[in-house]
Amino acid sequence: MAPVPDFEQMWRDLAPVGRSAGSGGYFRQPFTSAEREATAWFLEQCAARGLDVQRDRFGNLVAWWRPDGVAPAAAGRGVLVGSHLDSVLDGGAYDGPLGVVSSLAALDVLRDRGFAPTRPIGVGVFAEEEGSRFGLACLGSRLATGATTWDRARVLTDRDGVSLEDAVAGVQTGEADLLAEVGCFVELHVEQGRDLVDRDAAVGVASAIWPHGRYRFDFTGEANHAGTTRMEDRRDPMLTYAMTVLAANKQARLSGQRATFGRVDVRPNGTNAVPSAVTAWLDARAETAEHLDAMLADVERLAQERAGRDGTGLVVTAESVSGPVHFDAGLAARIAGPGSWPVIPTMAGHDAGVLSAAGVPTAMLFVRNPTGVSHSPDEHAETADCLAGVEALADTLERLA
Amino acid sequence: MAPVPDFEQMWRDLAPVGRSAGSGGYFRQPFTSAEREATAWFLEQCAARGLDVQRDRFGNLVAWWRPDGVAPAAAGRGVLVGSHLDSVLDGGAYDGPLGVVSSLAALDVLRDRGFAPTRPIGVGVFAEEEGSRFGLACLGSRLATGATTWDRARVLTDRDGVSLEDAVAGVQTGEADLLAEVGCFVELHVEQGRDLVDRDAAVGVASAIWPHGRYRFDFTGEANHAGTTRMEDRRDPMLTYAMTVLAANKQARLSGQRATFGRVDVRPNGTNAVPSAVTAWLDARAETAEHLDAMLADVERLAQERAGRDGTGLVVTAESVSGPVHFDAGLAARIAGPGSWPVIPTMAGHDAGVLSAAGVPTAMLFVRNPTGVSHSPDEHAETADCLAGVEALADTLERLA
Numbered sequence: 103m104a105p106v107p108d109f110e111q112m113w114r115d116l117a118p119v120g121r122s123a124g125s126g127g128y129f130r131q132p133f134t135s136a137e138r139e140a141t142a143w144f145l146e147q148c149a150a151r152g153l154d155v156q157r158d159r160f161g162n163l164v165a166w167w168r169p170d171g172v173a174p175a176a177a178g179r180g181v182l183v184g185s186h187l188d189s190v191l192d193g194g195a196y197d198g199p200l201g202v203v204s205s206l207a208a209l210d211v212l213r214d215r216g217f218a219p220t221r222p223i224g225v226g227v228f229a230e231e232e233g234s235r236f237g238l239a240c241l242g243s244r245l246a247t248g249a250t251t252w253d254r255a256r257v258l259t260d261r262d263g264v265s266l267e268d269a270v271a272g273v274q275t276g277e278a279d280l281l282a283e284v285g286c287f288v289e290l291h292v293e294q295g296r297d298l299v300d301r302d303a304a305v306g307v308a309s310a311i312w313p314h315g316r317y318r319f320d321f322t323g324e325a326n327h328a329g330t331t332r333m334e335d336r337r338d339p340m341l342t343y344a345m346t347v348l349a350a351n352k353q354a355r356l357s358g359q360r361a362t363f364g365r366v367d368v369r370p371n372g373t374n375a376v377p378s379a380v381t382a383w384l385d386a387r388a389e390t391a392e393h394l395d396a397m398l399a400d401v402e403r404l405a406q407e408r409a410g411r412d413g414t415g416l417v418v419t420a421e422s423v424s425g426p427v428h429f430d431a432g433l434a435a436r437i438a439g440p441g442s443w444p445v446i447p448t449m450a451g452h453d454a455g456v457l458s459a460a461g462v463p464t465a466m467l468f469v470r471n472p473t474g475v476s477h478s479p480d481e482h483a484e485t486a487d488c489l490a491g492v493e494a495l496a497d498t499l500e501r502l503a
Numbered sequence: 504m505a506p507v508p509d510f511e512q513m514w515r516d517l518a519p520v521g522r523s524a525g526s527g528g529y530f531r532q533p534f535t536s537a538e539r540e541a542t543a544w545f546l547e548q549c550a551a552r553g554l555d556v557q558r559d560r561f562g563n564l565v566a567w568w569r570p571d572g573v574a575p576a577a578a579g580r581g582v583l584v585g586s587h588l589d590s591v592l593d594g595g596a597y598d599g600p601l602g603v604v605s606s607l608a609a610l611d612v613l614r615d616r617g618f619a620p621t622r623p624i625g626v627g628v629f630a631e632e633e634g635s636r637f638g639l640a641c642l643g644s645r646l647a648t649g650a651t652t653w654d655r656a657r658v659l660t661d662r663d664g665v666s667l668e669d670a671v672a673g674v675q676t677g678e679a680d681l682l683a684e685v686g687c688f689v690e691l692h693v694e695q696g697r698d699l700v701d702r703d704a705a706v707g708v709a710s711a712i713w714p715h716g717r718y719r720f721d722f723t724g725e726a727n728h729a730g731t732t733r734m735e736d737r738r739d740p741m742l743t744y745a746m747t748v749l750a751a752n753k754q755a756r757l758s759g760q761r762a763t764f765g766r767v768d769v770r771p772n773g774t775n776a777v778p779s780a781v782t783a784w785l786d787a788r789a790e791t792a793e794h795l796d797a798m799l800a801d802v803e804r805l806a807q808e809r810a811g812r813d814g815t816g817l818v819v820t821a822e823s824v825s826g827p828v829h830f831d832a833g834l835a836a837r838i839a840g841p842g843s844w845p846v847i848p849t850m851a852g853h854d855a856g857v858l859s860a861a862g863v864p865t866a867m868l869f870v871r872n873p874t875g876v877s878h879s880p881d882e883h884a885e886t887a888d889c890l891a892g893v894e895a896l897a898d899t900l901e902r903l904a
Binding site for chain 2: 296324326328332338344345354361374376387449451476477
């Protein structure tokens with residue numbers, strides 16, 4: 103087989119795809135030209151390595167390495183690695199692609215080592231992991247596992263009104279059941295916090311994904327004139343919202359959890375009008391479901407108290423609440439032990455969490471992120487750490503395959 | 504002349520025009536069918552009263568009452584009353600139309616009293632007072648006085664990209680210089696606060712319009728993942744914004760002024776993202792220019808201190824600052840004295856402020872608003888108070904004309 107590009111060359115080749123000249127961030131929304139270009143690049147890499155590409159009807163794909171002498175795996179015998187190639191709007195280079203590129207590079211390491219796997223190894227690419235186009239995170243893996251049904255998903259629309267069904271119809275798909283051969287899944291991902299910086303480690307292993315809730319806060323007040331209405335006569339929902347933002351931040355800091363108000367819609371949103379309504383979304387994550395519930399209860403209590411003083415109304419609606427994901431402890435120990443890699447929780451959702459919830463023994467490897475910044479053009483990992491990640495993934499595959 | 508409808512009949516006839524069946528609020532944007540229907544109704548009323556309608560090329564009009572024996576006024580001899588017929592989006596019934604209907608009714612009262620004016624009396628209707636379509640408040644009176652030039656205004660566009668020039672081309676206009684005959688202007692308006700409630704008076708006279716500033720606050724931070732980024736590692740501009748909202752409210756309450764954050768834009772405005780930027784607009788109004796400057800300085804200082812703690816940036820830009828309007832004190836005293844009506848300031852902009860700034864001796868009459876609510880479907884005035892306003896306006900015209 104011809105020589106294949108190494109990690110650094112692959113990284114350079116993929117770097118310009120879908121990158122904004124302005125911000126330097128990535129816009130690789132699923133089934134758009136940028137994400138298709140990234141996928142085409144991946145398929146070239148698979149062809150160069152003689153991998154057997156299989157597609158399902160949702161836009162997910164798995165490229166299998168089946169060395170001579172390894173029969174197609176019996177159901178549940180293959181080892182899946184991989185991640186995703188799509189990005190959030192104006193995202194970073196590493197979230198997703200690092201796992202895909204590292205998986206290809208790990209196969210090359212195994213070949214160089216002369217390793218002879220006894221099971222097939224697949225490199226998976228899941229569609230719409232970020233939910234940046236159709237609003238549902240981990241959409242590809244949810245469809246592949248059946249956690250979300252096609253009937254429910256196909257009618258989802260993007261900002262331009264294009265349905266998922268129509269978007270998927272524009273790309274090459276297949277009929278494979280991609281997970282039929284899969285016995286376990288290992289996803290390598292850039293860390294999105296700084297635990298590995300604190301632990302002075304290039305690589306870590308995930309123990310769990312924190313519970314995660316998204317809650318809509320509907321604050322209602324009374325539209326009024328911003329000039330003539332005395333301060334004491336107002337029922338201004340912006341005040342209640344503002345206090346709730348600060349309260350959520352304080353509760354999360356005090357309890358070591360996470361709480362964010364990153365999205366807000368104001369009506370009528372006019373400079374000279376006291377708003378009639380403010381709708382905002384709380385993203386909350388906590389170590390346990392009990393911590394999550396307690397934090398939400400504290401924030402809501404403080405917000406309701408303030409609403410009482412402001413003369414405003416507040417209704418809180420849970421839009422989605424995910425319980426904790428506990429990755430396979432035996433698998434994590436088996437992976438982490440030899441390398442003495444720290445085992446740490448993550449607060450972000452991943453395809454690995456979806457597969458784990460579906461009963462697939464699953465593990466995650468993290469690569470150190472010096473600033474912890476993610477979902478941003480500034481997201482970064484040092485090349486030496488990325489190469490350590492490739493070695494760690496290759497070591498893991500040696501133990502599993 | 505045939506009998507003309509009285510105040511209450513006119514009010515009932517105008518009530519359905521441009522009213523939303525859903526909210527009960529009014530959508531009478533300038534040069535739209537609803538506002539044209541209101542104007543057509545006004546022109547019928549003028550015809551029924553034998554008034555001489557004059558139009559300028561901007562969509563403003565004045566209907567002159569020139570009783571037998573009153574020669575067309577020499578320049579600067581006529582007395583102008585009136586207001587506007589357009590509304591904010593989803594506005595109330597009274598803001599604007601009350602002044603127009605009361606002006607027509609006041610002419611009827613003068614006729615019933617057998618009053619013989621020595622000067623012509625005009626009922627004016629100014630276009631786009633609210634700025635709800637083309638974004639510039641008091642647009643008609645600004646154009647009529649030359650405070651805004653046609654060259655600058657004609658290219659303004661509405662939300663659908665229609666220019667003011669094209670919108671005005673769709674309605675009947677004329678070539679009159681509407682203010683040439685005007686010696687003084689009296690605008691009757693529903694009060695937009697509750698000063699008259701506190702003073703137990705149905706009618707009041709304006710002393711001044713408070714200085715008014717609109718300031719853009721650009722808060723900048725660092726986009727990041729809402730789950731994985733530790734609270735202490737964030738640079739979240741939403742926090743700085745939230746604290747600034749509360750600080751502005753507190754400063755205004757403490758100093759008896761007005762401060763409102765009614766409009767905010769967040770980037771990227773995603774539930775699972777710490778925002779990179781929050782832009783918000785402060786609407787501030789104060790008794791004097793010095794109070795306005797001091798309040799802004801206090802809010803900005805507190806916001807900058809918080810930005811320092813949050814690791815965020817803040818730039819404040821004054822988008823528009825209007826100095827105080829002092830209505831003609833002699834005119835106000837002449838109007839208020841006999842009726843012992845309270846003389847009160849207002850915090851809202853009006854065509855009367857534009858004419859006053861252009862050197863026209865100007866006064867305003869306010870009619871009590873039981874709740875103070877304005878720019879809202881709930882805006883209201885009691886019929887008895889409206890009729891007291893008509894009498895007050897008739898009394899005023901007797902003294903001036």
